[in-house]
Amino acid sequence: MDSRFSETTTDLLIYISCFDPRNSFSRFDVQKLVRLVHFYEDDFSWNERMLVEQELEIYIDDVRSDERFEGISDLGALAKKMIETMKNRVFPLVYWMIELAFLLPVATATVERVFSTMNIVKTDLRNRIGDEWINDSLVVYMEKDVFNTVDNEPILQRFQNMESRRMQLSRIR
Template identity: 90%
Template structure:
């Protein structure tokens, strides 16, 4: 550069390109961690301060350490909230990030109950009360289909609390039949035998004493390599963890959107808002991205790497 002192990199176009480069590499890091694993989508919709309908997309998956991960993927402006419009937006998003529908599992339940069996217990309790609480029971029955209820009850048999006291091999065999695409016919024939061996093994293993939730069980399976000894059981655990039962992550996305797009910045474009949200919400992932990757992505916009200031955009809590 002939006049490096004038290279302040303060043009709005440069700002947007730099934020986009940061967002792209942050998302690429998330997709690399996802790999070819199963995932579920958590979707919700809200209007921003400029009264535009925005659909938030969050993915949920179990990483290689057995940890349940929820990551922001995108905020997408949708013209309407009809099923066809939302499906088109999701299809476009899948094509953009190279995600396969074959790896998509489960479905989201806005405000659903705990997966570990409390739903069935609560329903039984309500049935004992009668009177006005019958209305609540009717509402729960309308929200949860018979199939969904059976799915939740069967999954509760994986609960590790109290020395796996809820374990029921027959119900878990039925659970495998809920996921016919993920368990071959031969595997469904072998799963009962593996379940019987698994429960004897973990009940006698001191490493599994005191585990109180399914997430901790998955991590302990990975640590002790029992996921390789009992692959069919671990697959059930993984599928159970993918079942979405809350929308807290999406609600946090809404809060972040209101921080990034305010009344004073109500003309911010959809792409710039999405890029800003990706970096802001997933700041822990962004902080792990190597600067060189961001520089390479930024240089693809036609800006020389020698002209790039390597300091990252500031992140505000």
């Protein structure tokens, strides 16, 4: 795992795994979850960062003693159960941390997708293009499902009718 992910990403994954509800939250670790909050300093105020440790300690005692939380096997089910039992309002910082845990895989996958796309779009022949043009090309490539629904003819006509064209565009058939 160390060769695939950076140390920071590995730490984030380890910290998030502390929310695992299996075996009566056996992997729950307050100190690691407090460190998780420090990765998201912009999402927690100074006061919240000071209160999160207390809230986590009260939360774990509460859910371990609540039979409604027995048998939960994944983070998604835990989040649903917190909403059903209104514990998301009792423990808002814990619930916010769980929401952030859901975002991490999506954010990581999106970044990896962008870099994979950039390797396709930015070839040796296109190595000299500017940042703005490469960004526009990446958006078009990544959102190709949306752009495939756009009719090309009006776009082609607009460029064809521009006065500053050096040559006429050929039609794509």
